[in-house]
Amino acid sequence: MAALLLASCTAPGPDTALPITPIAASGPAAVSTARMIAPDAPANIANWMSHGRNWGEDRFSPLTQINDGNVGELGLAWFDDLGTMRGVQATPLVVDGVLYNESIYNIVTAYNAATGEKLWTYDPQVGAEWARLACCGPSSRGIAAWDGKIYIGALDGRLIAVDAATGLEVWSVQTFDRAEAYSITGAPRVYDGKVVIGNGGADYGVRGFVAAYDAQTGERLWKFYTVPGNPADGPDGEASDSAMQIALPTWHGEWWRYGGGGTAWDAFAYDPELNLVYIGTGNGTPHMWHFRSQGQGDNLFLCSIVAVDADSGEYVWHYQMVPEEDWDYTCTQPMILADLQIGGRTRQVIMQAPKNGFFYVIDRASGELLSAQSYVSVNTWASHIDMATGRPVLQAGAHNTTTPHLMSPSWLAAHTWHPMAFSPLTGLVYFSAQEQGDVYARAEDGEFAYVHHRSNSGQQRRNQPELRARLMEQARAEEKGYLLAWNPVTQSEAWRVNYRVPGSGGVLATAGNLVIQGTIDKTLAIYAADTGRKLWEMDIDQAPVAGAITYMVGGVQYIAINAGWGGSPVYNLGSFQTSTAKLLVFRLGASGVTLPPPPPPSTLPRPPFLTAGEDMVARGRELYGENCARCHGPNAVGGMKDLRWMTAETRSQFADIVLRGTLAERGMIGFGGQLSEADANAIHAFLIARANEDYADASAGAHR
Template sequence: MPSTRFGRGLAAALLLAAVALAAPLQGRAQGRAAAVDHAALGNVDAPAQVGNWLSYGRDWGEQRYSPLAQINAGNVARLGLAWFDDLDTMRGVQGTPLVVDGVLYNVSIYNIVTAYDAATGRKLWTYDPQVGAEWARLACCGPSARGIAAWNGKIYIGALDGRLIAVDAASGQEVWTTQTFEREGLLNAYSITGAPRVYDGKVVIGNGGADYGVRGFVAAYDAETGERLWKFYTVPGNPADGPDGAASDSAMQIALPTWHGEWWRWGGGGTAWDSFAYDPDLNLVYIGTGNGTPHMWSIRSNGQGDNLFLCSIVAVDATSGEYRWHYQMVPEEDWDYTCTQPMVLANLPIAGRTRQVIMQAPKNGFFYVLDRATGELLSAETYVSQNTWASHIDMATGRPVLQPGAHNTATPHLMSPSWMAAHTWHPMAYSPQTGLVYFSAQEQGDVYAAMDAGDFTFVRHRSNSGQQRRNDPELRARLMAQARAEEKGYLLAWNPVTQTEAWRVPYRVPGSGGVLATAGNLVIQGTIDQTLAIYRADNGEKLWEMDIDQAPVAGAITYLVDGVQYIAINAGWGGSPVYNLGPFTTGTAKLLVFRLDASGVTLPPPPPPGDLPRPPFLTATEDQVARGRELYGETCARCHGPNAVGGLKDLRWMTAETRARFADIVLRGLYAERGMIGFADVLDEDGAAAIHAFLIARANEDYADASPGAPVLPPRREQ
């Protein structure tokens, strides 16, 4: 592989950008089919492609770096809103759009895809796969989709309900559809929230659901027909069943000895719900795998074994799906850590020679650099100031050196990083211009304790963590107060060669979104302060910021149409909870598109602020509140936040009307059309009442601090 393939220099980037600007895009036509093939995706910086955004991470190496430089550090202050589309939802919108020859393809919640004229915003077509509203609950973390894929005149959708769908890029008409997983059965609580990728005519897709009890796998499908080509399981099944007859059979011989007990009863987990990368010269697909089911290692595997391939990078042959190598970041996974965070390929100068590397900053707070041909660990250092999981990575063995008391016992303890992640799925970028990696980092501890294995009961479509949530309430309260006091969020620029921080931009709280880097010496990020902000890539100086009344979590893209550079981002809040966010009001989610000197387009006014409703007095017993805390943690926390703080809707501050309807909402699906279908299959009247009692208790605990003079919107950052 040429050393410049994933290590483009500044001169080459600026030259390509200049060529593109000198010759406006040719052949652009509204609704034109997407001409995406190996030549296009293998040469994204060529003059014919440099203005496009052809894949989730722009290139197969997922660098999220653009050599376009028309918008740059010298003129970005002239940036203005060119057009926007209201996506008509209050839910999180996490998708990365694609742009092919002047057409922008975007995906919103429930996998609704719309094609636009990328210069004007005129809608060309919309395709709605009719995903049922119940999937907002059946999927672990809501109905968001992170992206789509393009190949040979088709757009590919990994639908929440497991369908892989190909639609015609010119018309939006469905071409074929195939179901990627079974939807019935105790251990079939799968969903798809990640973006499909197309590697040389093969559509690769993973799935989510490890928290609900599934056995993770990745599959590849023929891009023209939808026929499945290979399937790779990420964890072993029941040994009594023998080989699966899948591409992963040889790998399962490696993984099986690292598991103990009867893990297969609950699936095992290891779902690949987000991150992939591809090296065409090595013919390798890289898979980032997730956490275990149940989360507690003591229950899942009798507290024994590394549990391969949980929280690992696994490299497989792109043609056959067969195992080539793996590196496990989190052996003995016990903390709901995932290694599904973005993986980036680059060529770096390390120890006097150029190394072909794959880089990742997963949940556990360490930044890893591996040789992408062999999986050899080249370096790993923590990028957060506090890491109660591991002190360092032993370079001789590649294993983490765990901190004393890191593994979960019955005694509550504070873990940081926690399941909320030192770096979550939010896209990161690598700039060959600066040699730096940029990503949203955060420090959010949470309280962990393991229940006794004999007390664990598996419930389908509910988080089966195995956590004990009822004991030692006073200790838990002290630990949660500490977690809230120590919470941090920041944009981090990291040097992967020296494994050191180059610069950071601190935010008031965690929750800021994915990033984009460009040859204009820019880093672009949506912020938790409900702005879009742009910084100098070399030193982090803020150059431009705009209030947008939303906190984008998706990554921005940039593209070129008729010689004009644009920046686009989906702005819709959703994702990991934030302890100290406070009352938080946003407008509807929107697709926002910017260019230099744009004017005359304004966003609608934000919703008016409201006062916090006074919670009712607590009349429940301590036992009811304790049971409610446990049920809330397993049933509600993924969407509504740990300890009832933050999340999609902060349930501490329900209105009196909502409280009066609580049982109807939770059990009978009163708000099913909003995705809140009933939980009568996993809760009874007493359980719902216990959850309500816990929420009333939490509201009374926090009302005095949250209400008087509390801002309804986060304070604005300087313009």
């Protein structure tokens, strides 16, 4: 795939004359083990070279030029309108004066980090259908850089290396079978020349795994499955074989028919001294433990942290946060490595605040649980963690039955994937927390049916409507969202900032005593890291969910963030209208750059939810191409009438129109002689799929 070479600045202003720092002699994106081991060295401190800045993923920057005394002088230096209404979740990278960013469908652009001048853009041409084949849309959480290359985990499963100087593709490998319901939305990481990538799809029914590839050649080095496969097939012949011997006895029934889940779609960290890669794993499939494992067994390694040898991928230790996973909980939330003074001695720890509402501090060498405490005020899942066993003590009625009950935390998460940060200066971890309950009940026996490429929860969502209504009223009354500063040593809250509803984004901490977060109020806000006092806020007409970064170019410090809300379900928002997603870059004293006005409200009818299976959609695509594309446009775009945007009335009459020619006087003849009722339904399913793929951007006039 060729790169597009571009030379124009997106939003020029009086500050565009700032010089770019000369590229290191070894070339662009010259990231190496030596540099990553010493990210705060003079030659490296200005950069943001990896997803969490360093391999410990603490998202803390030692830069102090922007600080609590002058942050009020912050202004918008430049921006790039990314031309989409979809969620943009990526953490940019900055290496030696060049900023690398990823938008939807894995489109990557390199910029002069000081001015915003575009240097190149690479589009891997991910098919639009992946917007619905992945559970949460076509967003990605970031890219990786290493030794002159930028690495992309494409939504469709390709791991792609492009030349950091030109944007030209160097190599590409397919990491999973596209016939399966996998996708990639997490950021790849490079650890000492090995590219580590996971995947998503647990909701849809896949068997989770993580793989490592040679950063120079793309050769696969190892593969680690996170849950066992069919025992009749024997060992996989992969790095995880010894771990699967531990996991297999904790599963029951025929879970492998549905994949099992456990996908590692976002959370990774690396300790180069211990040579361990830490993997945070996801939920089970189906969600309901009753159907997945006959209501028996812990189901390793669902919702766990698993440590593996970085060179071989072989199992070293694990800690499972959610045995008997029954609630669509994941432990794919960010993990942070730190050295903490606990009990009078320094402990090497890994920290995580997963969906289930508990904050965990674990010895990262041994996997020993050091402490765990709930960080939310309501926890109907577990009362506490038993430190003798490391297991949660479940609340009465926590497991799902056919009777609806309220769970909080729920699948909506006490803390979701939004990045968190740790400041070694304050000793505090900062993250977006929320309390959003939901009603759970499993389906009756015999009701669950697996559907490929659709969510397979095993839940019953319609029974006892009056009880459900009461429970949802309670959930909404208890709903909270806040920025939380947490002391991991004392396992206690230091301070919080309350928001009107959940949904605020990722967090960055700096040595300037700053905590930076995009908010659900469509602002970028900066708080004092020690007290939580608000220092600065700007209306940006977007609610960023991504984490911000900071860097220096030419002696000037910048703050950058992708502002594009999406992929974060929040109740009670009503009509939540935003502007198009943008990459925003700030510095002290910047002026003269203003954001454009928001787009007008959409006039397009919102399409219905897609309920048909992928086989039906694929059949509809074929029938549409044979019978409809000539008049209505290829891939259902344009033509005499764009069928993606049918009204509800037209949709209700679709079969009559197509088969019986009820609109023949307008030129739409009936196809009853060559299409059946089932054919018409398949075509309609395809059109609903296409409408859902394109609605977010088409409704605002934005385009990929």
